[in-house]
Amino acid sequence: MVKLSLFGMLRRSLVHRRARSISALVAMTVSAGVATALLTLYADLDAKLHKEFRSFGANIVLSAPASVPLRTNALARVQEAAGPDALAAEFAYAVATTDTGTPVVVAGTDFAAVRRLDSWWQVQTWPDATASDAALLGQRAAQFVGNEHAVALTFAGHSITLNGAGLIKTGGDEDSRIYMPLAAFTAWTGVGPSVIELQVPGGAAKVEATIARLRQDFPEMQVQPVRQLVEGESKIVDRTHALMYGAVLLIALTVAVSVLATLSASVLERRRDFALMKALGGSQMQLMGMFLLEALVLALAGVAVGFVVGSAAAWAISEGNFHTATLPRPSVLPLVLLLNVMIAAMAALFPARVLRGLQPAALLKGE
Known part of the structure; x- marks a missing residue:
């Protein structure tokens, strides 16, 4: 019975609370899309920048x-x-x-x-x-x-x-x-x-x-x-690497905050549901597992959509700036998936702690 309640609440949360689910899904998609685009471009960055520097003559x-x-x-x-x-x-x-x-x-x-x-x-x-x-x-x-x-x-x-x-x-x-x-x-x-x-x-x-x-x-x-070219090329490549790393980190933190706010609001709305599950014998681990499962489902959906969007963005950026197409790289998918799962897990930690403090008797009485 508890098992059925877990999947029922998951479906209820994702389907009947569409606004919050879509908000979290968009955030996870943005994270996956940006990470995919930057990691795809990063894979070809050195070759493309070195090609651009070749047009500056002898070094x-x-x-x-x-x-x-x-x-x-x-x-x-x-x-x-x-x-x-x-x-x-x-x-x-x-x-x-x-x-x-x-x-x-x-x-x-x-x-x-x-x-x-x-x-x-x-x-x-x-x-x-x-x-x-x-x-x-x-x-x-x-x-x-x-x-x-x-x-x-x-x-x-x-x-x-x-x-x-x-x-x-x-x-x-x-x-x-x-x-x-x-x-x-x-x-x-x-x-x-x-x-x-x-x-x-x-x-x-x-x-x-x-x-x-x-x-x-x-x-x-x-x-x-030719020091100006050699040192300039090295500095530009290093700074571009740092900029891409920083962009991925900043966007990941921003998305984590957005998902945290969405999941926290979801916990507050469903306090009675969680209290009822506890009263029916649901364990703390089952409650936290259900909540983490919801976050992971959103993360996986975000990766699926974000990989397509990010690959298209990388192609457009490469074509517009380097005049050569950058094809999708399946090799970046595990990194993007790991990033989104980490964001989802981190964002779910705080609401999961709130679940531990729920008092079923008080909540069911309306207190």
Whole structure:
């Protein structure tokens, strides 16, 4: 009889007290939905943030000593040491004179490699990678030449005329340089590449490990990280992790308070029912078990709905911010379930304590 009363009261509470049940269910759904969304995004967070940082260019710079060119196979060896996912480009520099008599820094490089490495450059038109006379002019360097379309330069008595293919704007030293194909640059100046810019995907630990390996393989070169990128990436990733953890904790506490208020009100409304069960021989453990069962039913229902809602939210957030979809991850479901069960159990503790203090005789008399 007591067993039937337990399930009867559970059904009565969930069905006939719909307002309170729906309120608690919404709170549990919000908790599960937010936890699902954040944990799903967290699983792909590092990869997506590292991908975004790749668009900011090199995070390691290798420089040869003054007047000493790089080894012939330096770029291939650097690429091998950094891994297949790394991006690298060689640069050679010389100070030439324009047709107006103004000195300007000219850099020789591989346009195709630079386009992949420095995708953040604002370039009007990238030149054809096969054109040997193409040139990219920094927006300030363009003011030094008499004709942007036919750039006449002189270095050590050797002249060359380049075809200006476009302008670049970065807000840095690149704006004062003229870029041309590396092979044509070396043939004109006799100067070989002296700098390799390298972009290594991953966090600060991976970048530091790559730097240590490069310093061992190239002891004659200066291998330096671009501190602003390496440290900035590490800080942003760490802070984003902390923000996500904090958001989950704050929402969990808020939901716990909401469910606690709902369950507490439910206990006050059903004091006579609980008193009657006690008077009929129901034990304290049976009463508390029934109450916890109600909270767990709401928690499980919230997880079922919240997982769907949270997965959809994670997909939308990922698509809107990273332009790549984040698919639902069933692996986060146990964590979401554990979180909701803990919230339900914690919220039910205080009302359960109230049940222990009920006096059936007094309540049934209407006192």
